[in-house]
Amino acid sequence: MQKQRLVLIGNGMAGIRTLEEILKHDANRYDITVIGDEPWGNYNRIQLSPVLAGEQKLKDIILNDLDWYRDNGIRLIKGCAATRIDRERREVHTAAGEAIGYDKLLIATGSRPFMLPVPGSDLDGVIGFRDIKDTEKMIVAAALHRHAVVIGGGLLGLEAAHGLKLRGMDVTVIHLGDWLLNRQLDDTAGRLLEQSLAEQGLKFKLGARTQELVGENGHVAGVRLDTGEVIPADLVVMAVGIVPNADLASEAGLETAQGIVVDDRLATSDEHIYAVGECVNHRGVSYGLVAPLFEMAKVLGNQLGGCGKQRYTGTTTSTKLKVTGIDLFSAGEFMGGEGCDEIVLSDPAGGVYKRLIVRDNKLVGACLYGDTSDGAWYFQLLRQERDVADLRSALLFGPPRDLGDHGTSGASRAAALPDDAEICGCNGVTKGVLVKAIKEQGLFTVDDVKKHTKAGASCGSCTGLVEQVLMSTVGSSFQDAPKRKPMCGCTDHTHGEVREAIREQHLVTLADTMKALHWKTPDGCPSCRPALNYYLISTWPGEAKDDPQARLINERVHANVQKDSTFSVIPRMWGGVTSPAELRKIADVADKFNVKMVKVTGGQRLDLLGVKKEDLPQMWRELDMPCGMGYAKGLRTVKTCVGKQFCRFGTQDSTGMGIALEKAFDRMWAPHKVKLAVSGCPRNCAEAGIKDVGIIAVDSGWEIYVGGNGGIKTEVAEFFTKVKTEEEVLEYSGAVLQLYREEAYYLERTVHYMGRVGLDYIKSKVLDDATNRKALWARLQLALAGEPDPWQAQLGADAAARFTDLTV
Amino acid sequence: MSTDKSADMNHWQSICKLDEIPAQGARVVKREGKTDIALFRTLDNRVFALDDHCPHKGGALSHGLVYGDTVACPLHNFKISLQTGQAQAPDEGHTPCHKVELRDDTVWLAVD
Ligand SMILES: Cc1cc2nc3c(=O)[nH]c(=O)nc-3n(C[C@H](O)[C@H](O)[C@H](O)COP(=O)(O)OP(=O)(O)OC[C@H]3O[C@@H](n4cnc5c(N)ncnc54)[C@H](O)[C@@H]3O)c2cc1C
Ligand code: SF4
Ligand code: FES
Numbered sequence: 023m024q025k026q027r028l029v030l031i032g033n034g035m036a037g038i039r040t041l042e043e044i045l046k047h048d049a050n051r052y053d054i055t056v057i058g059d060e061p062w063g064n065y066n067r068i069q070l071s072p073v074l075a076g077e078q079k080l081k082d083i084i085l086n087d088l089d090w091y092r093d094n095g096i097r098l099i100k101g102c103a104a105t106r107i108d109r110e111r112r113e114v115h116t117a118a119g120e121a122i123g124y125d126k127l128l129i130a131t132g133s134r135p136f137m138l139p140v141p142g143s144d145l146d147g148v149i150g151f152r153d154i155k156d157t158e159k160m161i162v163a164a165a166l167h168r169h170a171v172v173i174g175g176g177l178l179g180l181e182a183a184h185g186l187k188l189r190g191m192d193v194t195v196i197h198l199g200d201w202l203l204n205r206q207l208d209d210t211a212g213r214l215l216e217q218s219l220a221e222q223g224l225k226f227k228l229g230a231r232t233q234e235l236v237g238e239n240g241h242v243a244g245v246r247l248d249t250g251e252v253i254p255a256d257l258v259v260m261a262v263g264i265v266p267n268a269d270l271a272s273e274a275g276l277e278t279a280q281g282i283v284v285d286d287r288l289a290t291s292d293e294h295i296y297a298v299g300e301c302v303n304h305r306g307v308s309y310g311l312v313a314p315l316f317e318m319a320k321v322l323g324n325q326l327g328g329c330g331k332q333r334y335t336g337t338t339t340s341t342k343l344k345v346t347g348i349d350l351f352s353a354g355e356f357m358g359g360e361g362c363d364e365i366v367l368s369d370p371a372g373g374v375y376k377r378l379i380v381r382d383n384k385l386v387g388a389c390l391y392g393d394t395s396d397g398a399w400y401f402q403l404l405r406q407e408r409d410v411a412d413l414r415s416a417l418l419f420g421p422p423r424d425l426g427d428h429g430t431s432g433a434s435r436a437a438a439l440p441d442d443a444e445i446c447g448c449n450g451v452t453k454g455v456l457v458k459a460i461k462e463q464g465l466f467t468v469d470d471v472k473k474h475t476k477a478g479a480s481c482g483s484c485t486g487l488v489e490q491v492l493m494s495t496v497g498s499s500f501q502d503a504p505k506r507k508p509m510c511g512c513t514d515h516t517h518g519e520v521r522e523a524i525r526e527q528h529l530v531t532l533a534d535t536m537k538a539l540h541w542k543t544p545d546g547c548p549s550c551r552p553a554l555n556y557y558l559i560s561t562w563p564g565e566a567k568d569d570p571q572a573r574l575i576n577e578r579v580h581a582n583v584q585k586d587s588t589f590s591v592i593p594r595m596w597g598g599v600t601s602p603a604e605l606r607k608i609a610d611v612a613d614k615f616n617v618k619m620v621k622v623t624g625g626q627r628l629d630l631l632g633v634k635k636e637d638l639p640q641m642w643r644e645l646d647m648p649c650g651m652g653y654a655k656g657l658r659t660v661k662t663c664v665g666k667q668f669c670r671f672g673t674q675d676s677t678g679m680g681i682a683l684e685k686a687f688d689r690m691w692a693p694h695k696v697k698l699a700v701s702g703c704p705r706n707c708a709e710a711g712i713k714d715v716g717i718i719a720v721d722s723g724w725e726i727y728v729g730g731n732g733g734i735k736t737e738v739a740e741f742f743t744k745v746k747t748e749e750e751v752l753e754y755s756g757a758v759l760q761l762y763r764e765e766a767y768y769l770e771r772t773v774h775y776m777g778r779v780g781l782d783y784i785k786s787k788v789l790d791d792a793t794n795r796k797a798l799w800a801r802l803q804l805a806l807a808g809e810p811d812p813w814q815a816q817l818g819a820d821a822a823a824r825f826t827d828l829t830v
Numbered sequence: 831m832s833t834d835k836s837a838d839m840n841h842w843q844s845i846c847k848l849d850e851i852p853a854q855g856a857r858v859v860k861r862e863g864k865t866d867i868a869l870f871r872t873l874d875n876r877v878f879a880l881d882d883h884c885p886h887k888g889g890a891l892s893h894g895l896v897y898g899d900t901v902a903c904p905l906h907n908f909k910i911s912l913q914t915g916q917a918q919a920p921d922e923g924h925t926p927c928h929k930v931e932l933r934d935d936t937v938w939l940a941v942d
Contacts, residue, residue: 545854545873548895548902548909571854575893575904583904587890635893827858827866828850830843830941 025053028326029114029124031104031270033058035067036299036315037130038086043323045094051328054096055122057114060153061101063087068312068448068481070157071178071344074185080154107274109292126294126326129282131267133300133310137260138173142235147242148258151182160257164189167256171195171245173232175202177343179261183224184345186257194225194253196232196245198262206341206352210368211375211391218348218373227253266301266308281308286333288322298322304336311339312448312480320450340401340447342394342483351397354387354404355379362386367418376418383411396420398487402443436490445487448480453491460495468492510550512536512543517553517767524557530566532558548574553768556655556691560763563805576653579825580812581638583653589638590631591617592652593645594688597662597680597700598626604647611644623652625659625697636825642813648688649813655769656691657698660684661709665702665719672702674719679748680708683717686752687759689809690802693766693775696759697732711739714762714772715755720744724751728758728784729776737773740781743789757788757798764801841941848875848935856892856901858882859939867928868892869937870912872899877937878912879930885910885923 028044030037033056041054058064062084069083091098099116106115113121135150137143147163149156163170164186172183175197183193195202201212202219216226231248235258244252266281277283277291281303288296288304298318300310309315314337321334340353358364358379367376372392378400379387384407388400399421403410410417421438439445441454459465459475468489472479478488508514515523520539529535532554536546546554555572570578581589593608600608608628612620618632627650633641642649651658660683663669665676680700690696699710700717709732710716716727716739723746730739745754761784766775776784788795816824851857851871859867859879868882868891878899882892889905899912909918915925929940 543898545897547897548907551895551897571852571896574895578893583893585887585905587888587893587905824852827860828846828869829860830845830939 025051026125027123028052028054028126028128029122030054030056030128030130031107031114032130032132032267032299032301033060033064033098033100034130034132034299035064035085035312036132036319037128038064039316039319040128040130040298040323040326041094041096043319044327047323047327047329049094052126052326054094055099055124056091056096057099057102057104057116057122059101059103059117060155062154063091063098063100065154066480067153068344070151070154071181071185072482074151074157074160074182075188075346076185077346080157104270107270107295109274109295112294124294126296128322128326129271129290129295129297129301130299131270131301133264133266133308135260136263136265138232138262140232140234142237142242143260145235145237145242145258146240147256148235148260150260151178160186160259161189163257164191168192169194169254170257170259171253171255172259172261173245174261174263175199175226175228176205176261176263177203177341179259180219181344182259182261184219184222186259187223191257192225193223194227194255196227196230196247196253198229198231200229202226202228203341203343203350203352206356206389207350207391208357208377208389210370211350211352211377211389214370214373214375214391215343215348215350219345222347227251264300264310266303268301268303271295271297271301279303279306286335287325287331288318288334296322296326304334307336309337309339311341313337313339313450316449316480338405340397342397342481344481344483349390349392349394351390351394351400352388353397353401354385355381356387356389358387365414365418378417380410380414380417383409383414385410385417398443398445398484399439401447402440405444436487437494439491445491446475446477446480446484448484449476451475451477456488456491457495460492465492509553510547512541512546512550513539515539520554521557521561521765521767524561528562530558530562532569532572546572552577552655556693556768559691560805564808577655579635579638580649580651580816581633581653584631586632587635588618588631589633589635590629590652591633591638591641591645592623592627592629592650593647594650594684595627595647596684597660597677599662599677599681600628607645607647611641614644615641623659625652626661627652627659636827639817639825643817648811651689651812654691655694656689657684657687657696659697660687661697661699661713663701663707665700669702671705672719673721674702674724676700676702676708676717676719679717679719679724679751682748682752683755686756687802687806689806689811690759690763691809692759692763693768694771696762696772698755712736713739715739715758717751717755722746724748726751726754726758728755729773729781731771731773733771740776742781742785753795753799754788756802757795758784760798760802760805761787763805764798842931842938843941844933845869845937845939848877848932848937851877851937854896856894856896858890858892861941866890866892867939868901869930869939870896870901872896872912875932877930877932879928879939880910880912880915881926881928883925884908885917885925886921891925 064086066083066085072078103117104114105117113123115121135152170186170191170193172179172195175195183195187193201209202215233248234246236244242258244254246252268278268282271282272278282297284297284302284304290297299315318334321332324332363380365378374392377389385403439453443453445453465471478485509517551572555569558566575583615637617630621629623629660680662677662680666672696714698715699708699713701708701710702719710718712730712732718725725744726742727739728742731737854873856868856870866882867879870878882890884903886908889903891901893904894901900909902909908921915927917923931938
């Protein structure tokens with residue numbers, strides 16, 4: 023059978039989504055041609071606002087690149103408008119003069135900005151905010167000019183104004199209403215919004231009517247209000263409304279009425295022609311948000327894909343504003359009125375306002391400002407038209423939570439939501455669908471979730487909720503959240519699960535752990551055995567016994583293996599300080615054992631290279647210094663600068679601080695190597711900014727930085743906190759390191775651990791919670807108390823068996 | 831009694847007690863003028879003998895981590911079969927094996 027020819031006019035969000043839905047049902051049903059007058063593939067129009075604000079790049083907002091069209095066998099005619107529909111011959115004519123025949127035609131031409139019919143609206147520098155071209159014009163204007171006026175204080179206007187402001191323009195918003203977003207917010211919320219935007223530097227003219235745009239040499243120069251006032255403007259953005267693009271359809275004789283009229287099947291008055299998106303008028307309504315359009319796309323895709331007969335019956339929409347730092351949400355009849363009860367929480371000083379409208383015991387409207395975390399829940403109650411009589415007294419405080427859960431963290435809110443709660447409004451994705459996808463497809467990042475479910479992929483305002491659902495699905499606590507990857511081929515368990523089992527089941531040996539967790543191999547492999555060994559000794563210090571056979575050679579013989587299988591010996595020199603006597607001793611040992619090179623390491627110590635394994639114990643004996651653990655997944659060095667003792671800039675004794683830290687953390691095994699540094703002043707000669715923990719002295723105390731890394735990829739440490747005393751430096755950095763020891767996965771550097779759990783999380787455990795901080799610090803001290811010096815421990819009776827060879 | 835080495839390719843010698851090799855570990859046997867041999871002991875007390883020389887860049891296999899009947903080279907993690915001396919795919923290479931036996935609790939090695 024010959025394929026039917028399907029032609030789509032309009033390469034935008036609704037049209038392409040319909041094609042995606044069709045392809046999902048039946049990828050081989052149609053020969054598809056897309057005609058789009060924009061010169062690129064399909065992109066996420068919604069994200070033009072973040073692009074304008076400089077928060078995203080154009081290349082990031084492409085939804086389907088040209089490969090997608092090719093891979094799906096779709097012909098894309100881009101940068102070329104459809105100019106006429108010939109319904110008799112079933113052909114679409116293009117601006118390039120081509121006639122394209124169709125069996126089914128889909129119109130998804132979207133809308134265009136409504137331009138106020140005032141004098142001067144055709145001047146240069148007067149634009150709408152609709153597509154990439156407009157966005158680029160604004161970005162250029164912001165680079166060249168100073169004054170911008172946005173006409174219209176609705177969602178689009180405010181996003182434009184915000185973006186232009188961030189790009190350095192002086193922006194005035196002219197708005198006819200008495201408050202901003204008067205179609206989405208009540209006056210109180212509108213005022214709160216105005217206040218926060220004014221704090222960001224935007225100016226407003228409310229209740230103001232534009233009379234004329236004044237020009238100079240054909241370019242706009244100002245906006246005259248009906249009061250006579252003229253506001254200077256090099257750029258004017260009109261954002262006062264949109265007009266459905268229905269001309270093509272009405273010229274072809276299709277029924278239109280402020281939009282192409284469609285029925286519940288999205289069919290126009292011609293049975294071969296369908297329409298979706300902002301260009302349509304369905305039951306008298308035209309929509310300007312993607313959620314309803316995607317719903318239309320789903321219904322139509324289902325129908326054209328040859329499956330069943332879904333119907334589109336209209337959508338209740340909700341509103342969010344994509345201006346960073348501002349949370350607002352509204353839905354339904356938020357203004358209330360006759361026969362309605364209003365439940366209001368108003369804390370203008372705290373920046374929080376909530377208004378819920380209840381009629382006949384049903385929630386019919388909600389307007390939230392400042393705290394929108396319960397928006398999804400209200401929206402669900404509203405659309406379900408659920409009886410809320412039983413919830414009424416606590417309605418303002420969000421969904422009922424489990425007893426005993428006092429958490430206000432987002433994660434528990436997401437966990438409290440029922441499965442049919444909608445998480446992503448744009449794409450109609452419910453919590454149940456998300457959870458299922460996360461579990462079945464093993465998703466573990468927000469990006470994966472976006473790709474597989476589209477949740478969070480459109481306006482992005484639900485990303486936080488998506489993340490919370492992800493978190494509450496994958497694991498109840500932060501630490502097990504992301505990685506779904508098993509530790510290694512020997513087990514199906516993740517690092518997080520193994521750590522948890524060791525703690526919960528009180529496992530203290532490798533053999534028990536492998537047995538309890540049904541290891542697939544008798545004794546693991548080189549990647550899981552060292553990890554398990556670390557998890558055991560860090561979780562049960564003193565109780566679990568270190569297993570040398572679960573350590574790689576460096577840690578088994580406490581020296582660093584070199585390429586010729588000899589070893590290097592690094593004694594500890596506290597804080598990088600040594601003495602003539604110590605140097606003499608080191609020199610003698612170097613001579614006696616014929617070391618091939620004596621080298622100052624990157625961590626300010628002396629390295630004796632080229633030592634034979636059998637010589638190690640004797641060298642340790644003769645050095646009679648502590649083991650420097652120069653090879654260890656554990657504390658390596660604390661680098662220091664000269665500091666106040668000698669340096670003319672130093673404000674504190676950085677050397678002393680470094681020695682104290684090194685002594686405090688000596689013998690500390692960790693998931694990966696750990697390096698510290700202490701500088702005596704902000705000149706930072708010890709390079710504390712790229713250490714796992716870096717300390718920089720300032721006049722009034724010590725600044726602590728965490729999560730730096732000078733390794734393969736240099737990572738700059740983040741400022742953590744500032745403390746006054748040396749004791750505090752020890753306590754705070756010890757607590758951070760202990761948290762890392764307890765929660766990081768083996769071979770995870772601090773920077774990656776912190777990236778996984780978030781710096782805020784670490785702050786919450788160490789800065790905000792003093793009890794917990796002290797407990798962490800105490801646990802670290804306890805763990806280190808029983809830890810022997812690795813060299814001394816090796817010098818026992820069995821040293822011979824470990825270090826001497828047999829002969830034949 | 832003197833032994834004629836060329837006539838007896840399997841010249842068995844007792845080397846050490848099993849206990850002198852750490853479980854999941856190795857011990858080196860030095861030979862005059864020849865490559866060292868690494869004696870391995872697995873978790874289930876089987877013993878194997880391989881040249882102490884990784885086919886990759888010559889790492890000392892006796893320094894490696896022993897698991898199952900495989901040893902991982904300490905230098906770049908080549909995984910070498912203790913049974914055959916063969917490197918695990920995708921890596922390539924082979925380390926010569928030697929005959930070794932456990933008689934009661936004594937390790938015997940066939941030296942040539
Ligand atoms: C800056 C901005 C921010 C927005 N923010 C949000 C938001 O946060 N949340 C939300 O839900 N919605 C938002 N929207 C609205 C949302 O983008 C639209 O609802 C959605 O894009 C409409 O989809 P559509 O397919 O109907 O139209 P479009 O995506 O506009 O696609 C129509 C396409 O058809 C093309 N076309 C028109 N006529 C012809 C012709 N004759 N021949 C060929 N091609 C033609 C157009 O050029 C366009 O590419 C925003 C819109 C803008 C502009
Ligand atoms: S960091 Fe400051 S105190 Fe330390 S050596 Fe440099 S200049 Fe001197
Ligand atoms: S020398 Fe053995 S892996 Fe490279």
